Amino acid sequence: MFEQFTDVVPSFFGWLNQGPLTLTIFLHTVIILPMIFIYFQEKKRLENEK
Amino acid sequence: MANKSVWNDNRFWRRSATWVTGFASILLIWLTFDTSAQISMGTNEDLQNGVTKRVPGPTVINYKITYEMSAKRGHEVPVIGGNDGKGNSLFQEKEKFFGRDDWSEKEAREMLHLGKLGSQAKNCMDCHTLLGNGAYYAPDLTKAWLDPAWGPNGTMQAITNKPTKEEAMAEFLQHPELYATHARMMPNLGITKEEAIGLVAFLKHMSSIDTNGFPRNFGKMKGAINGK
Numbered sequence: 619m620f621e622q623f624t625d626v627v628p629s630f631f632g633w634l635n636q637g638p639l640t641l642t643i644f645l646h647t648v649i650i651l652p653m654i655f656i657y658f659q660e661k662k663r664l665e666n667e668k
Numbered sequence: 669m670a671n672k673s674v675w676n677d678n679r680f681w682r683r684s685a686t687w688v689t690g691f692a693s694i695l696l697i698w699l700t701f702d703t704s705a706q707i708s709m710g711t712n713e714d715l716q717n718g719v720t721k722r723v724p725g726p727t728v729i730n731y732k733i734t735y736e737m738s739a740k741r742g743h744e745v746p747v748i749g750g751n752d753g754k755g756n757s758l759f760q761e762k763e764k765f766f767g768r769d770d771w772s773e774k775e776a777r778e779m780l781h782l783g784k785l786g787s788q789a790k791n792c793m794d795c796h797t798l799l800g801n802g803a804y805y806a807p808d809l810t811k812a813w814l815d816p817a818w819g820p821n822g823t824m825q826a827i828t829n830k831p832t833k834e835e836a837m838a839e840f841l842q843h844p845e846l847y848a849t850h851a852r853m854m855p856n857l858g859i860t861k862e863e864a865i866g867l868v869a870f871l872k873h874m875s876s877i878d879t880n881g882f883p884r885n886f887g888k889m890k891g892a893i894n895g896k
């Protein structure tokens with residue numbers, strides 16, 4: 619699943635490009651997780667407004 | 669009033685869009701700076717001190733360049749001045765380029781500059797590909813210097829009647845119409861001798877750039893990798 623970092627120069631973007639899962643996990647972490655957080659915040663706000 | 673769904677709520681979508689756009693902008697700005705650092709050219713000191721750069725300094729034309737399989741990285745990498753046995757460059761073994769292996773950084777830089785301008789003026793990319801840019805009407809030139817056809821056992825030195833790779837390439841560039849190598853013959857573009865030498869230096873330098881194994885099919889050419 620995770621492979622050894624093999625690019626010529628160590629770089630964050632090189633790490634993202636090492637395999638399909640590294641990019642997927644990264645994008646889910648920075649897009650989907652905050653959206654879930656925002657979803658529950660807004661849900662709570664709508665319930666309080668009622 | 670009926671229960672209001674979060675999915676129909678403006679604020680949810682606005683906040684999500686703001687987050688994703690803002691984060692992507694920061695990431696792209698970071699990527700720009702990261703890329704600039706990676707593609708900046710090395711120096712003569714880097715080569716002398718054995719520092720591996722993705723784009724080596726212009727004096728790399730003084731060194732022997734080979735293309736070898738790196739087991740660690742899973743593709744071929746340019747090896748400059750000899751292999752340490754693990755696929756890393758030693759920066760020791762020199763190779764004469766037009767009779768000299770002591771081209772100064774200034775001379776080498778001027779040759780590469782002339783070659784780059786020549787490649788743009790003659791529009792090589794109309795038919796060839798350089799570092800992923802261009803066409804595939806004619807062969808990919810990214811690793812052309814390492815193409816075994818130009819090597820000591822290849823045909824090009826024989827048909828151009830020149831003793832070295834660089835002289836054969838320069839001769840071909842000046843009179844491509846004399847050497848039919850392909851059904852799609854290269855036209856005579858009026859390249860002068862000086863421009864041809866610059867173009868060959870440009871090609872030799874380009875072959876030393878670590879392109880993460882691009883073009884992928886180059887390694888399948890007989891004789892291209894480890895001389896096999």
